[in-house]
Amino acid sequence: MRNAKKLFVMMFCGMLLAGFAASIFARDNIRVGYPAPAGAFLPFWTANDRGFFKAHGLSLELIATGSSALAIASMMAGDLDILAGGGTAGVAAQIKGYQDMAVFGNVIDRFVFSVYTHPSITNVAQLRGKKMGVTRFGGTLDFAARRYLRKSGLEPVKDVTMVQIGRMPDIVFALIAGSVEAGTIGVPQNFLAKRQGFRELADLSQMGDRYALAALVAKRSFLAQNHAKAVSFVKALVESIRFLRTNPKEGMEIMKRYTKIDDPEILKPAYDLHIKLFPRVPEVFPKDLELVLEEVSAGLPEASRANPAQLIEGRVVREVIDSGFVKEIYR
Numbered sequence: 001m002r003n004a005k006k007l008f009v010m011m012f013c014g015m016l017l018a019g020f021a022a023s024i025f026a027r028d029n030i031r032v033g034y035p036a037p038a039g040a041f042l043p044f045w046t047a048n049d050r051g052f053f054k055a056h057g058l059s060l061e062l063i064a065t066g067s068s069a070l071a072i073a074s075m076m077a078g079d080l081d082i083l084a085g086g087g088t089a090g091v092a093a094q095i096k097g098y099q100d101m102a103v104f105g106n107v108i109d110r111f112v113f114s115v116y117t118h119p120s121i122t123n124v125a126q127l128r129g130k131k132m133g134v135t136r137f138g139g140t141l142d143f144a145a146r147r148y149l150r151k152s153g154l155e156p157v158k159d160v161t162m163v164q165i166g167r168m169p170d171i172v173f174a175l176i177a178g179s180v181e182a183g184t185i186g187v188p189q190n191f192l193a194k195r196q197g198f199r200e201l202a203d204l205s206q207m208g209d210r211y212a213l214a215a216l217v218a219k220r221s222f223l224a225q226n227h228a229k230a231v232s233f234v235k236a237l238v239e240s241i242r243f244l245r246t247n248p249k250e251g252m253e254i255m256k257r258y259t260k261i262d263d264p265e266i267l268k269p270a271y272d273l274h275i276k277l278f279p280r281v282p283e284v285f286p287k288d289l290e291l292v293l294e295e296v297s298a299g300l301p302e303a304s305r306a307n308p309a310q311l312i313e314g315r316v317v318r319e320v321i322d323s324g325f326v327k328e329i330y331r
Helices: 002-028 038-051 068-076 088-097 141-151 168-177 191-195 220-224 227-246 248-259 264-279 287-296 301-305 317-322 327-328
Strands: 029-034 059-064 081-083 102-106 113-117 131-134 161-164 182-186 198-203 215-218
Touching: 002 102, 002 227, 029 038, 029 068, 029 227, 038 059, 038 081, 038 227, 038 248, 038 264, 059 088, 068 081, 068 215, 081 102, 081 113, 088 102, 088 215, 088 287, 088 301, 102 131, 102 227, 113 141, 113 191, 131 141, 141 182, 141 287, 168 182, 168 301, 182 191, 191 264, 198 327, 215 220, 215 287, 220 227, 227 248, 227 327, 248 264, 287 301, 317 327
Parallel strands: 029 059, 029 081, 131 161, 131 182
Antiparallel strands: 081 215, 102 215, 113 182, 113 198
């Protein structure tokens, strides 16, 4: 009986230790989501594939989440720790009252879209009375297209008919078919459109607008409870971006694997474009969120009254900068 009792106690303790070990593993395994296989997320793929996350002591799982809104819901449920490219959805969640959410970094601070048109259209004024294709009404690409038109003196819908087409590749097909005279598209569809003989009327990355296109979003509670890991995460991204600047051959191979772009005439310019846009350190500024709030305000009017600085948790990136790590990497 005594031996049986001792065995039971040992088994019980073993179960407790196993459970404790499992919980530790779960906390160590950071889950990072990204919405699409777009070049903006190349630093995350590279940090994972080249071992930068591991070198900083992180066990990390990268997850292609699809919709950013669904990814934010997954984060609220505790199934996702960090979302890259979740600025709009993360800001909307805060505006709706979910205060345990913050933007803590950003990898691209502008629109990476272009307006392509029929070759006969040589200036924006000629878009009056024409049709412009976008992916979906209310999305970021649609918002950028309408902003471009307004800044150019044209009113969307009134002066230019906006056409909701769906997938970005279908906008190029619509241009080819002649069902629209203009389309707002991103990488790599812009290079495909150029190959088909269409004109790049405007590169929206050069429009002068700041916009957190690839914002890093997490729960404030996660960042507070895992501060050291969050700092390590940002350091790994800094190293990854530095690697991409100096190792284009390896970087393009990683980009090719994740985006499925295997045409070198498209892959290289797509890579070069993104390398110019990646910052040395993924810091986010209130200015980066002003247009995000304007976009969100279309569905949530109260967003127009929000203070962008209150949506940011900047301590993680600030610690990386103050530590001298970035200067050391770029020495």
